[in-house]
């Protein structure tokens with residue numbers, strides 16, 4: 001009788017440990033999962049829900065910008081993250097950079113010129129620039 005009770009207790013204790021272990025694993029996983037992507041979050045992920053981002057990326061995709069600019073890597077032109085780090089998103093800078101995209105420019109980032117985009121409206125160019133200047137780390 002006593003022995004049987006003892007075995008029952010052992011079984012119970014064993015189960016409790018098993019459950020405890022299981023919970024601990026689940027906790028560890030739950031903690032690790034949100035932390036990992038937050039650390040490696042790209043600027044696209046960071047701003048993708050911003051209305052400025054949504055409006056700007058649509059117009060950028062419809063133009064040729066992406067053949068020379070990437071968000072976080074310099075290719076022909078500076079990365080948008082670099083441009084965003086250099087300029088505050090003020091009305092003045094948005095106007096100045098929109099004119100630069102429309103008329104072309106050279107000499108700020110190097111010797112390679114950006115060709116003009118004369119068919120772009122001022123409004124479209126400004127929406128693109130607001131998107132670019134949003135991409136701060």
Ligand code: HEC
Pocket residue numbers: 060063064065066067068069076077078083097100101105106107108109110111112113114115117128129132
């Ligand atoms: C043929 C390649 C090319 C294309 C296409 C292009 N760019 Fe550029 N872009 C450049 C280069 C090169 C520079 C650096 C110019 C300089 O040093 O002044 C630049 C610079 C810029 C800058 C920073 C200007 C400054 O004075 O700091 C912005 C903003 C920009 N581009 C946005 C755009 C947008 C928006 C588009 C699409 C409408 C676009 N670019 C298309 C090559 C390009």
